[in-house]
Amino acid sequence: MQRFAVIDLGTNTFHLLIVEQDPGGGFVELKRVHHFVKLAEEGIATIGKAAYERGIRTIVDFQNCLEEYGVKKMRAFGTAALRTASNGAGFIREVEALTGIAVQMIPGEEEARLIHLGVAQAIPAFSQRALIMDIGGGSVEFILADDREVFWARSFPIGVAVLYKVFHHSDPISAVEVEIVREHLADMLGPLREMIQQYPTTMLIGASGTFDVLEVAIEAERISPHHSRFPAQAFYPFFRKLLPSTVADRLAMPEVPNDRAEMIIVALILVDYVLNLAPFRDVHVSRYALKEGMLVELMRE
Numbered sequence: 564m565q566r567f568a569v570i571d572l573g574t575n576t577f578h579l580l581i582v583e584q585d586p587g588g589g590f591v592e593l594k595r596v597h598h599f600v601k602l603a604e605e606g607i608a609t610i611g612k613a614a615y616e617r618g619i620r621t622i623v624d625f626q627n628c629l630e631e632y633g634v635k636k637m638r639a640f641g642t643a644a645l646r647t648a649s650n651g652a653g654f655i656r657e658v659e660a661l662t663g664i665a666v667q668m669i670p671g672e673e674e675a676r677l678i679h680l681g682v683a684q685a686i687p688a689f690s691q692r693a694l695i696m697d698i699g700g701g702s703v704e705f706i707l708a709d710d711r712e713v714f715w716a717r718s719f720p721i722g723v724a725v726l727y728k729v730f731h732h733s734d735p736i737s738a739v740e741v742e743i744v745r746e747h748l749a750d751m752l753g754p755l756r757e758m759i760q761q762y763p764t765t766m767l768i769g770a771s772g773t774f775d776v777l778e779v780a781i782e783a784e785r786i787s788p789h790h791s792r793f794p795a796q797a798f799y800p801f802f803r804k805l806l807p808s809t810v811a812d813r814l815a816m817p818e819v820p821n822d823r824a825e826m827i828i829v830a831l832i833l834v835d836y837v838l839n840l841a842p843f844r845d846v847h848v849s850r851y852a853l854k855e856g857m858l859v860e861l862m863r864e
Contacts, residue, residue, distance in 0.1 A: 564583050564584050564585070564586075565583070565584050565635070565636065566581060566582065566583050566584075566593065566632055566633060566634045566635065566636075567581070567582055567583075567584065567590070567634065567636050567637065567858060567861055567862055568580065568581045568582070568629055568632075568634040568636075568637035568638075569637065569638055569639075569640075569854045569855075569857045569858045569861065570622075570625055570637065570638070570639035570640070570664065570666075571639075571640060571642070571853060571854045571857075572602075572618070572622075572639065572640065572641040572642065572644075572645060572666060573602075573642055573643075573644075573699055573700055573701075574602055574603050574607070574642065574643050574644035574699055574700025574701035574702075574722055574724050575599060575600070575601055575602070575603070575699070575700030575722075575723070575724055575826075576597050576598065576599050576600065576700070576772075576822075577597065577598050577600045577618065577621045577622070577625070578595075578596070578597045578854055579594065579595070579596045579597075579625045579628060580592070580594070580595050580854050580855070580858065581593045581594040581595075581628065581629070581632050581634060582858060584862055588862075590858065590862065593632060594628060594632065596625070596628065598617075598621045598624075599822040600614060600617045600618050600621055601614055601617070601700075601724070602614050602615075602618060602644040602645070602648070602700070602724075603644050603700055603701060603722075603724040603725070603728065604724075606728055607643070607644055607647045607648060607701055607724070607725060607728075608647070608648065608649060609648055609649045609650055610644065610648045610650050610651065610654060615650070615654060618654060619654075619657060619658065619661065622658050622661070622662055622664060623661060623662060625662075625664075626662040626663075626664060636861065637664075637861075638667065638857055638861050639658075639664050639665065639666045639667065640666065640667045640668070640669050640857065641655065641666050641667070641668050641669070642669065642671075642674060642699060642701065642702065642853075643671070643699060643700065643701025643702040643718075643720065643722055644700065644701045644724075645666070645668060646668060646670075646701075647701065647720075655668070670718075671702055671704065671717070671718020671719075672716060672717070672718060674697075674702070674704050674718055674853055675697075675704040675705070675706050675713075675716035675717065675718055676713065676716065676856075677853050677856030677857050677860070678695060678697045678704050678706060678770055678852050678853050678856055679695060679706045679708050679713050679716070679856070680855075680856035680859055680860070681770070681849070681851040681852045681853055681854065681855035681856030681857075681858075681859070682695055682768055682770055682849045682851060682852060682856075683710050684789070684851050684855055684856075684859060685787070685789035685790050685849040685850055685851035685855070686710070686768065686786075686789075686790045686847060686849055687710060688710055689709060689710045689766065689768070689847070690709055690710060691709065691764070691765075691766055692707065692708070692709050692714070692762055692763070692764045692766070693707075693708065693709065693764055693766040693767065693768050693847070694706070694707055694759065694764050694766070694767050694768070694837075694841070694843075695707075695708060695768045695770060695849075696767060696768065696769050696770065696774075696834075696837060697769075697770040697771060697772075697852050697853065698722065698723060698769075698771075698772045698773045698774070698830055698833065698834075699722045699723075699772065700722045700723055700724035700725075700826075701720065701722040701724060701725060702718045702719060702720050702721070702722045702725075703718070703719050703721050703722055703833065704716070704717075704718045704719075705717055705718075705719070705755050707758055707759070707762045707764065714758075714762050715758045715761075715762060717754060717755070719751055719752065719755075720751075721747070721748065721751050721752075721833065723772075723773070723826040723827075723829050723830045723833070724826065726744060726747075726826075726829035726830075726832075726833070727825065727826045727829050729747075730743055730744045730747065730829065731744075731826075731828060731829050734809050734810055735806075735807050735808055735809050735812075735828075736806070736828050736829075741806070741832060744829060744832050744833075745832065745836060748832075748833060748836045749836075752836070752837075752840075755837075755840065756840055759840050759841050763841065764841055764843075765841065765842055765843055765844045765845075766843065766844070766845060766847065767795070767837070767838070767841075767843045767845070767846045767847065768846075768847045768848075768849055769834075769846055769847070769848050769849070770848075770849045770851070770852035770853075771849075771850075771852045771853075772830070773823070773827065773830040773831070773833075773834065774846070774848045774849075775848070775850075776818070776819065776820065776823055776827065777793070777798065777801065777834075777846070777848065778791050778793070778848040779818060780801050780818035780819070781793045781797045781798065781801055783848060786847075788850075789849065789850040789851055790847065790848070790849060790850070791847070791848045792845050792846070792847050792848070793845070793846055793848075794844070794845060794846075795838055795843040795844060795845060795846050798834065798835070798838065798846065799835075801818075801831075802831050802834075802835055805819070805827065805828060805831060806828065806831070808828075810824055810825055813827065
């Protein structure tokens with residue numbers, strides 16, 4: 564059967580997903596890899612030298628995987644960091660020269676549409692309206708939708724790498740820094756507050772990244788292989804535990820992956836802010852998001 568692959572060049576993490584199409588029109592995962600490249604470790608204006616080299620090495624490794632699995636049809640796409648970095652276009656040109664992989668840049672609104680498509684594969688029948696939230700390194704996508712229709716979607720430049728670089732300078736984070744992050748989120752997310760009033764919801768769906776950590780740490784109820792759920796109030800004991808912690812503390816916590824230990828505090832402040840925008844009862848975690856949405860479109864073609 565035909566094999567397909569998607570490469571997601573995110574601000575913090577580069578992902579490779581290789582699948583084989585099954586007879587029913589779905590897919591079977593053959594390989595799922597991620598490397599924490601941290602393109603924005605020196606800010607989103609320019610990709611630093613070390614991060615640039617890590618990124619190139621990672622793409623070369625991905626190309627070797629594509630050859631090993633005999634993938635003939637694939638798509639690679641870049642998001643926030645490559646959109647904004649002054650040397651992002653040069654990075655893309657070098658990737659294609661070295662590997663033959665052409666990286667497609669997608670705008671934030673297209674990210675949101677594909678995230679909705681991916682989430683609908685993991686949670687195929689959320690007939691009630693939900694707020695879908697995908698926390699990336701450079702941006703965060705919000706989609707108000709049900710399983711069939713998107714009512715509103717927008718990308719905001721408040722990803723965890725951005726928040727961490729700009730606001731989180733103390734270890735542990737200071738009360739002043741926490742308040743400044745919250746004020747910044749209030750300034751940036753006015754349109755989201757307005758849309759939640761227009762399209763009320765009590766269901767939050769978190770896709771990938773930080774929500775994967777919450778799923779494990781809170782011991783979420785498994786609904787299906789790609790979908791879990793936990794009560795919104797279960798978030799707060801974990802949040803209160805981590806907020807006063809240092810990076811060293813978090814590195815010693817088995818429920819916090821090492822590659823999330825630095826930036827998870829600003830991510831949790833963001834989740835806390837969003838949970839207070841509506842009377843959310845449950846948080847649903849979707850294992851599928853942007854990559855899987857892109858994969859579905861690639862297979863349909």
